[in-house]
Amino acid sequence: MAAFATLAQGALRGALAAALLELPPCTSLDEWNAFRAGLNELVYTRFGVTVTDCLPVDLGDTVDYAAVLRARAAAIVPPVAPVIPVPAPQPVPMHVPDxxxxxxxxxxxxxxxxxxxxxxxxxxxxxxxxxxxxxxxxxxxxxxxxxxxxxxxxxxxxxxxxxxxxxxxxxxxxxxxxxxxxxxxxxxxxxxxxxxxxxxxxxxxxxxxxxxxxxxxxxxxxxxxx
CATH class of the missing domain: 1.20.120 (Four Helix Bundle (Hemerythrin (Met), subunit A))
Structure with a gap:
C-alpha cells in the first residue's frame, strides 16, 4: 500500500504539473467535481482502480503555508547578505534507478x-x-x-x-x-x-x-x- 500510495501521488503530481488536471486555489464545487472526475480517470487508466471518495481535507497545522510562501519568495529573490565562508558540501552519492x-x-x-x-x-x-x-x-x-x-x-x-x-x-x-x-x-x-x-x-x-x-x-x- 505504501508503494501504491507513492505511485499514485507521483502520477497525480505529474498530471498537475503537466496541466492535465487543475486544482486552483479556492476551488469551486464545479471545479472540484471536474478534478475528481479527472483523478478517477487517471488512476483507473494507470492503476485499474476507481475513486470512491474524494473529499477536501483541512490540513490544519500539518503544513505551514506561510513558511512555504517565504521559501518560494526567497528562492525567487534571494536576500542580499554578507558572504560567510562555509565548509565545502560533502558529495552526495548518486542515486541509481531501479x-x-x-x-x-x-x-x-x-x-x-x-x-x-x-x-x-x-x-x-x-x-x-x-x-x-x-x-x-x-x-x-x-x-x-x-x-x-x-x-x-x-x-x-x-x-x-x-x-x-x-x-x-x-x-x-x-x-x-x-x-x-x-x-x-x-x-x-x-x-x-x-x-x-x-x-x-x-x-x-x-x-x-x-x-x-x-x-x-x-x-x-x-x-x-x-
Missing part, C-alpha cells in the same frame, strides 16, 4: 496502454496517426521484451559500470515517458484523440529513444560525422 523495476512496469503496462489506446473513438482522418502510434508502442513493447541484461555487453561479457548507470538512467527515462503516456491517454479519453495527438507523438518518441539508449554498450558519439 532498472529491473522499471523494465517490469514497462513489460506489464505497455500492452495495457496499447489496448486502451486501441479502444479510442477516432475522428475522421485520424486512422493513420492512430495506427502509427499503435505500431510504435508495439515496437517499444518488443524492445522491452528483448532487452539485454543490465550488467552484460554480450553473453559472458560484463558491461562497464558507467554504461550500467547509463542503462539504468535510460530505463528511468522510459518509465517517465510511460507515466506521461497514461496522462495523455486520460486527456484523449476525455477530449478525443485530437485533444492530445501532438503530446502522444512526443511521448512515444521519447519512449522509443530511451529504450534505444537502454541497449547501448558504448558511449554515444558526440563528434560530428564527416
Amino acid at each position: 532498472d529491473a523495476s522499471a523494465l517490469r512496469r514497462l513489460f506489464l503496462e505497455l500492452p495495457a496502454l496499447s489496448a486502451q489506446l486501441r479502444l479510442l473513438a477516432l475522428p475522421d482522418g485520424a486512422f493513420a496517426a492512430h495506427r502509427d502510434l499503435l505500431q510504435r508502442l508495439a515496437l517499444a513493447a518488443l524492445a522491452v521484451n528483448t532487452m539485454p541484461a543490465l550488467a552484460l555487453a554480450a553473453p559472458g561479457v560484463p558491461l562497464h559500470a558507467t554504461m550500467r548507470e547509463r542503462r539504468a538512467a535510460a530505463s528511468a527515462a522510459a518509465l517517465a515517458a510511460l507515466d506521461e503516456a497514461w496522462g495523455v491517454l486520460a486527456v484523449m479519453k476525455g477530449g478525443g484523440f485530437d485533444a492530445a495527438r501532438d503530446d502522444a507523438e512526443r511521448v512515444v518518441a521519447n519512449l522509443g529513444y530511451a529504450l534505444a539508449r537502454r541497449r547501448l554498450v558504448a558511449p554515444e558519439r558526440t563528434e560530428p560525422v564527416l
